[in-house]
Amino acid sequence: MISFLMRRTIPRCRAYSSQTTSELTKVEVNEKTGVAVVTLNRPPVNGLNVAALRSLEKVIGDLETNKCKGLILSSSSKNIFCAGLDLTEIYKPDQEKLKSLWTAFQDLWIKLYGASFPTTAALNGHAIAGGCVLALSCDYRVMVPNSSIGLNETELGISPTAWIIASMQNVLSKRSVELALLQGRIYKTNQALEIGLIDEIANDKDETIKKCEEFIAKYSRVQSLAFSLTKRELRGKAISELTSNRQGDLQFFVDSINNPSVQKFLEKYLQSLKSKKN
Numbered sequence: 449m450i451s452f453l454m455r456r457t458i459p460r461c462r463a464y465s466s467q468t469t470s471e472l473t474k475v476e477v478n479e480k481t482g483v484a485v486v487t488l489n490r491p492p493v494n495g496l497n498v499a500a501l502r503s504l505e506k507v508i509g510d511l512e513t514n515k516c517k518g519l520i521l522s523s524s525s526k527n528i529f530c531a532g533l534d535l536t537e538i539y540k541p542d543q544e545k546l547k548s549l550w551t552a553f554q555d556l557w558i559k560l561y562g563a564s565f566p567t568t569a570a571l572n573g574h575a576i577a578g579g580c581v582l583a584l585s586c587d588y589r590v591m592v593p594n595s596s597i598g599l600n601e602t603e604l605g606i607s608p609t610a611w612i613i614a615s616m617q618n619v620l621s622k623r624s625v626e627l628a629l630l631q632g633r634i635y636k637t638n639q640a641l642e643i644g645l646i647d648e649i650a651n652d653k654d655e656t657i658k659k660c661e662e663f664i665a666k667y668s669r670v671q672s673l674a675f676s677l678t679k680r681e682l683r684g685k686a687i688s689e690l691t692s693n694r695q696g697d698l699q700f701f702v703d704s705i706n707n708p709s710v711q712k713f714l715e716k717y718l719q720s721l722k723s724k725k726n
């Protein structure tokens with residue numbers, strides 16, 4: 449069943465004993481449970497460029513084909529889950545690359561949000577903007593202390609589009625979504641737990657994975673077909689709204705990014721990230 453993931457086999461004593469590694473996304477499947485740990489691997493911050501988005505999308509597609517029992521999305525970084533879209537791809541962007549970036553992000557969201565198996569995010573660190581979208585696209589989120597999570601797009605001058613809002617509305621109260629999005633607010637771990645943006649806190653990365661495994665195990669008695677049909681009923685509307693308006697959604701993003709005031713802000717923002725070290 450999971451033979452496609454077994455090209456590089458590691459010793460049986462490990463719980464997760466079959467694995468493939470691409471440069472950008474590492475996959476380890478527990479042969480006993482069929483649960484896959486998928487690790488984002490684009491140092492330093494797992495910035496999402498086209499290749500990273502496509503790599504993750506392909507992995508999820510393969511897991512779907514191979515009837516995976518559950519997904520744990522993790523990161524190879526010590527303290528960052530994902531810092532969102534690669535800012536260097538949206539500052540002074542090449543227009544074709546910009547379109548490919550958003551199209552790849554749409555494709556990934558459709559696969560992850562609509563996955564027919566339980567999905568979890570083991571947040572071993574910050575999950576900002578697109579990183580938060582990845583977490584919100586999963587069914588469950590566990591985060592380590594002293595990290596941050598949220599959608600800061602309005603701070604950057606970009607307005608979140610309908611499917612991103614839908615992902616947040618799936619998790620938070622209407623009031624919390626309004627406050628979070630209109631303020632472009634980033635939450636610390638304990639605040640995120642309070643409003644329901646994450647489901648649990650874990651002490652460290654290993655514990656995030658353990659808690660995600662426990663969550664997925666709760667579905668062991670649920671019929672796969674019933675699970676996927678129910679998820680489709682719950683999430684299908686948001687997905688079909690995007691699939692029927694892909695071009696409009698893309699144009700909105702491209703226009704937002706090309707807005708001179710957004711470009712001006714991105715320039716300062718990138719400088720401020722760089723100057724933190726000095």
Ligand SMILES: CCCC/C=C/CC(=O)SCCNC(=O)CCNC(=O)[C@H](O)C(C)(C)COP(=O)(O)OP(=O)(O)OC[C@H]1O[C@@H](n2cnc3c(N)ncnc32)[C@H](O)[C@@H]1OP(=O)(O)O
Pocket residue numbers: 492493495496527528530531532533534535536574576577578579600601606607608609612701718721722724725
């Ligand atoms: C309608 C639109 C809705 C959805 C759209 C989504 C758009 C996005 O996702 S835009 C991306 C927004 N992301 C952010 O605002 C996050 C920015 N980064 C941070 O806040 C911090 O880096 C961090 C909290 C994630 C981590 O902080 P830490 O102190 O550990 O590391 P840094 O020194 O800040 O970063 C290391 C290194 O990485 C560069 N970098 C950080 N984030 C990004 C990024 N998103 N893309 C590309 N590069 C990034 C940062 O500049 C540093 O680079 P140098 O080592 O070269 O200085």
